[in-house]
Amino acid sequence: MSIEKVAIITAGGSGMGAEAAKRLAADGFRVAILSSSGKGEALAASLGGIGITGSNQSNDDLKRLTDATMEKWGRIDVLVNSAGHGPRAPIIEITDEQWHTGLDVYLMNVVRAVRLVTPIMQAQKSGAIINISTAWAFEPSAMFPTSAVFRAGLAAYTKIFADTYAADNVRMNNVLPGWIDSLPATEERRDGVPMKRYGTSSEIAATIAFLASDGAGYITGQNLKVDGGLTRSI
Numbered sequence: 001m002s003i004e005k006v007a008i009i010t011a012g013g014s015g016m017g018a019e020a021a022k023r024l025a026a027d028g029f030r031v032a033i034l035s036s037s038g039k040g041e042a043l044a045a046s047l048g049g050i051g052i053t054g055s056n057q058s059n060d061d062l063k064r065l066t067d068a069t070m071e072k073w074g075r076i077d078v079l080v081n082s083a084g085h086g087p088r089a090p091i092i093e094i095t096d097e098q099w100h101t102g103l104d105v106y107l108m109n110v111v112r113a114v115r116l117v118t119p120i121m122q123a124q125k126s127g128a129i130i131n132i133s134t135a136w137a138f139e140p141s142a143m144f145p146t147s148a149v150f151r152a153g154l155a156a157y158t159k160i161f162a163d164t165y166a167a168d169n170v171r172m173n174n175v176l177p178g179w180i181d182s183l184p185a186t187e188e189r190r191d192g193v194p195m196k197r198y199g200t201s202s203e204i205a206a207t208i209a210f211l212a213s214d215g216a217g218y219i220t221g222q223n224l225k226v227d228g229g230l231t232r233s234i
Contacts, residue, residue, distance in 0.1 A: 006030045007078035007212065008069055010056040010113055013039030015182040016132055016204045017082030021047065023205035024212060029078065032069040034061065036084075056083070056109040066116045075124060078212040079117045081110045081131045086146040094145060102146025107153050114161065118170065127170040130211045131158065132204070135178040135227040155223050162221030171220035173211050177204050178227025195228035 006029060009021045013035025021043060025031050031049035033040040034056060044051030050068050054061025069076055086105035087098035094102075110131050121127025133151045140148035154174060161172045179189050179198045190197060207226050210216055225231055 003075075004030060004073065005077040006032070006069060006073045006075050007080065008032045008034070008065060008076055008113070008117065009080040009082065010034045010062070010065075010109065011036070011082035011084055012080070013037050013043060015082070016177065016180065016201045017080065018043055019201040019205035020080050020082070020130075020132075020208045021049075023202070023209045024078065024080075025049065027209055027213075029212075030073055032065055032072075034065045056081070056113060057104045059112055062113050062116055066113075066120075070120065076117050076120050077124075077127060079113055079127070079129045080208055080212075081113055081129070083109050083132065086150075088144060088146070091142065091145050099146065102150050106147055106150035107157070110154060110157065114172075118165065121170045122165070122168045125169050128212045128216070129161075129170070129172040130208050131172070131174045132208075133174040133176045133223065135176045135225055135231045137174075137176060137223065139231045158223070159221045166220050171211075171216075173216075173219060173221070174223045175204060175207050175211070176223055176225045176227065176231075178225070178230040180204060193228040193230050197228065199226060199228055 007024045011017045012021045012033040021031050025047040033044040033051050041051030052065045086102040136148045137151040181198045
């Protein structure tokens with residue numbers, strides 16, 4: 001890279017977020033990681049980056065991450081929004097409080113970080129935002145009700161964002177993983193996938209790395225399914 005590029009990864013202490021951080025670092029990015037456990041700080045240290053212990057449900061913690069990144073490197077080229085796990089229950093048994101938790105976990109985690117990073121990317125006239133969503137955003141499953149509902153909303157948010165900021169060369173896309181090896185494996189789930197296997201966190205990370213790269217410079221507002229053919233509708 002002719003310019004030292006910088007990536008922020010939220011919820012990046014483990015799973016797909018951590019794999020994305022490692023892959024982007026391997027591709028030459030400086031990385032800043034937010035994690036609610038100490039794992040993000042430890043991973044960032046091993047990658048020569050910045051680690052902040054905090055939550056993507058906190059505007060203050062996200063601002064600490066953004067400010068620390070700008071103070072150290074003066075730019076933010078990529079934002080990867082990962083997430084934890086929201087409430088699961090039969091659809092009519094989910095309480096108001098649980099729905100609000102799902103909103104925080106699966107949609108507001110993106111909205112909060114994007115508010116902070118977008119003006120920086122606008123000023124640079126470049127930037128890529130990649131949100132880790134779910135393969136069930138458009139073919140919802142009763143197994144993951146709050147995830148499916150709010151990530152369908154994330155798809156709408158992403159399209160509006162893309163329309164608004166494409167002229168500034170700031171892109172946003174969603175990666176939609178299916179059954180990934182960071183989840184518990186069952187034979188039934190594996191057999192339901194046309195490829196007859198779980199995907200890997202490294203495959204998701206590779207997809208994120210592509211969307212962060214110059215090679216994806218003409219891609220914005222999209223929802224890219226990485227699920228072994230499990231879901232195939234538009």
